[in-house]
Amino acid sequence: MTQMSKWLGLPLLVLLMAACSPNFDSEEEVVQETDEEEQTEEDQQMIVSPDQLDTNDYRMVLPYQPSAARGTITNQISNRYDIDEFEQGLTRLSKDPFSPDDYLFQEGQYLDESTVFDWINDFNPERPEDLEEDLEDAQDANAEDEVDAIVDELETYKEENPRVVSHILEQNYLTRAEENRVELAGVSIGIALKSDYQFSVNYEATNNVAIDKNEMLQIGKETAGQILERVRGMEELQDVPIMLALYRENSPNASVPGSFVTKAVVEPNDMTVNEWQSLDEKTVLFPSSEAEDNHYEDSEMFTGFSQDVSDYFPNYIGVIGRGFYKDGELQELSINIPVEFHGKQEVIGFTQHASSLMAEHFPSYFDLEVTVESASRQEAVLFRDAGAEDITHHIYHD
Numbered sequence: 001m002t003q004m005s006k007w008l009g010l011p012l013l014v015l016l017m018a019a020c021s022p023n024f025d026s027e028e029e030v031v032q033e034t035d036e037e038e039q040t041e042e043d044q045q046m047i048v049s050p051d052q053l054d055t056n057d058y059r060m061v062l063p064y065q066p067s068a069a070r071g072t073i074t075n076q077i078s079n080r081y082d083i084d085e086f087e088q089g090l091t092r093l094s095k096d097p098f099s100p101d102d103y104l105f106q107e108g109q110y111l112d113e114s115t116v117f118d119w120i121n122d123f124n125p126e127r128p129e130d131l132e133e134d135l136e137d138a139q140d141a142n143a144e145d146e147v148d149a150i151v152d153e154l155e156t157y158k159e160e161n162p163r164v165v166s167h168i169l170e171q172n173y174l175t176r177a178e179e180n181r182v183e184l185a186g187v188s189i190g191i192a193l194k195s196d197y198q199f200s201v202n203y204e205a206t207n208n209v210a211i212d213k214n215e216m217l218q219i220g221k222e223t224a225g226q227i228l229e230r231v232r233g234m235e236e237l238q239d240v241p242i243m244l245a246l247y248r249e250n251s252p253n254a255s256v257p258g259s260f261v262t263k264a265v266v267e268p269n270d271m272t273v274n275e276w277q278s279l280d281e282k283t284v285l286f287p288s289s290e291a292e293d294n295h296y297e298d299s300e301m302f303t304g305f306s307q308d309v310s311d312y313f314p315n316y317i318g319v320i321g322r323g324f325y326k327d328g329e330l331q332e333l334s335i336n337i338p339v340e341f342h343g344k345q346e347v348i349g350f351t352q353h354a355s356s357l358m359a360e361h362f363p364s365y366f367d368l369e370v371t372v373e374s375a376s377r378q379e380a381v382l383f384r385d386a387g388a389e390d391i392t393h394h395i396y397h398d
Contacts, residue, residue: 022303023149058091058105061174061182067107069116069170073165076120076167077192078252085257085283086247090169090190093279097243097265098173098186108170110187110234114278116168119230123223125161128154135202143291147202154201159343162197162209164219166249168227188243189227193220195248195258213248217262225273232271239268256322280328285333286321296329298323305335312337312353331386332367341374347395351380355391364389 050206077083092107111119131154138146173186193216197209224244231237243265250258259281264273284291291299306319317338326334337354341347354370363367365386372380382393 003042015100026083027076032352032386035373058100058103058173061104065106067170068109068112070113072113072116073167073169077249079250079254079257081257081283082192082247082249083371085259086167086169086190087251089247089281090171090188090245093170093245093260093263094186094188094243097241098188103173103175103185104172104182106172108187110172110231110237111168119168119227120165123165123226124163128157130244131157151202155207156165158199158201159207159209160195162194162211164194164197164211165191165223166194167192176276184240186241186243187231187237188245189231189243190246190247190260191220191223192247192249195355196251196306197250213261216248217246218269219302220262221273228266228273229271232246232269241268242266244273254292255320256285257365259283279325283325284323284325284332286323291323295323295325295330298333301361302333302335305357307360308357309337309354310314311353312357313350330366333362333369336373337370338375341379344397347372347379351382352393353395354380355382356383357373358391 002219006386017061025280034217041118061079073087077086131150135147135154136152140149142185155367157210167190169190169192171188172184173183173188173191174182177183185255194211195216196211198206200206224246228242228244231242245260245263247260260279261274261281262278264276266273277397284295286299291302302319302321316338319335319337321333321335323330323334339350341350351372356371358368358370362384364384369381369383369393372382380398382391382395384391
């Protein structure tokens with residue numbers, strides 16, 4: 001399930017990602033990148049992991065190749081939930097045009113950090129550098145009236161010219177070629193767009209500009225067209241299919257992420273997007289008024305579970321859930337239970353009880369995950385994949 005990897009520690013997570021694979025062969029394979037002819041044979045060799053933990057995930061090429069724009073996303077998107085959903089959601093959407101049965105996953109290798117930052121600036125309104133210089137001069141001259149006037153002008157400019165484009169994320173999809181080689185066979189590009197634009201001028205209070213969804217979509221589609229033209233100008237990306245997807249961020253302090261709102265697949269060598277496909281995806285917080293108003297049965301189901309947790313454990317703090325919906329149907333439910341424990345036996349007993357409550361309250365048509373945390377660390381995780389009967393659990397030990 002998409003969200004379940006979050007509970008894993010980093011070393012295990014790397015192993016998990018490396019092991020997820022379609023069923024090509026049962027033995028480890030050595031393959032070579034075809035576009036690195038100037039490198040030595042030793043440099044070109046890569047290993048495709050033989051193990052397969054989930055047939056719905058991509059097989060990786062090892063050693064793992066970090067993105068050419070590694071780390072830029074944390075500078076561009078402030079909400080941690082948005083970062084996770086933007087990255088994982090783009091991979092999820094890519095499974096339609098680039099099936100894990102036929103494609104390998106690799107992080108983007110063609111849009112490096114400077115390119116991403118330059119393009120983001122190109123696709124957003126220009127900064128009012130003349131006004132900023134005037135403001136600095138007025139401050140140096142201690143001209144308070146002039147400073148106030150320039151600040152007002154700057155605020156007006158930014159309100160009328162919000163920077164909507166936050167980030168550009170590239171993912172590569174590879175296929176087996178002749179002579180045990182792999183080659184680029186598809187590219188996915190996600191474009192993150194703001195739902196509200198926050199800014200401050202001269203260290204004053206933060207201003208917030210709400211961005212209409214239709215306006216955001218128009219800007220996003222125009223941006224996608226420009227990105228398509230630019231990537232088609234790169235020789236390696238001319239004759240591969242490209243999926244473009246627009247992501248609407250949530251507000252920076254939101255407790256759930258935003259969602260992808262539309263996508264399009266462009267055939268090899270095509271320079272324009274012919275058709276956009278609308279997406280109905282969202283993440284809902286439990287408990288919340290949205291959950292109660294729009295997903296009443298799921299809300300009642302969650303409330304029953306939460307109440308039974310509180311009845312069992314006197315040091316119960318609260319239960320928070322996040323449900324991922326696609327086309328109006330619940331696909332995943334992730335629940336976090338923070339509890340004060342006073343010994344390992346309490347953790348074991350509570351985990352056993354949580355397992356029985358999960359089976360009692362939640363049907364098996366969606367992926368389910370429950371994490372149990374103390375103030376200092378994660379104590380246990382329980383999960384059940386959609387369609388499965390048994391609940392799997394793991395208790396962390398010192």
